[in-house]
Amino acid sequence: MKIKIDYGQRIQKALELLNGGAMLVMSQPTAVRNSDVHHNYRQESFLHYLTGLEEASAALFLNS
Secondary structure, eight states: OOOOOOHHHHHHHHHHHHTTOEEEEEOOOOOEETTTEEOOOOOOHHHHHHHOOOOSSOEEEEEO
16 A cells, blocks of 8 residues: 655645745755765655655755
8 A cells, every 4th residue: 555645735834834934955966986886866855755856956945
C-alpha cells in the first residue's frame, strides 16, 4: 500500500509558521570524491519533506 503525501498541506503549514517571513531552501550539490568517484545523490531533507523532489539543482522559495 502506497501512502499519498499531501505536499501542499506541508507547504501551507510552513507558510503559517513563517508568520510574514520568507524562506529559501536549496538542494545539495552532487558529490564527487577523488576527482572521479560519483556518490548516490541524496536530496536535502527539508526540501524533500516539503516537495518530494529528488533532483539536484532544485530550490524552494516561500514568502508568506
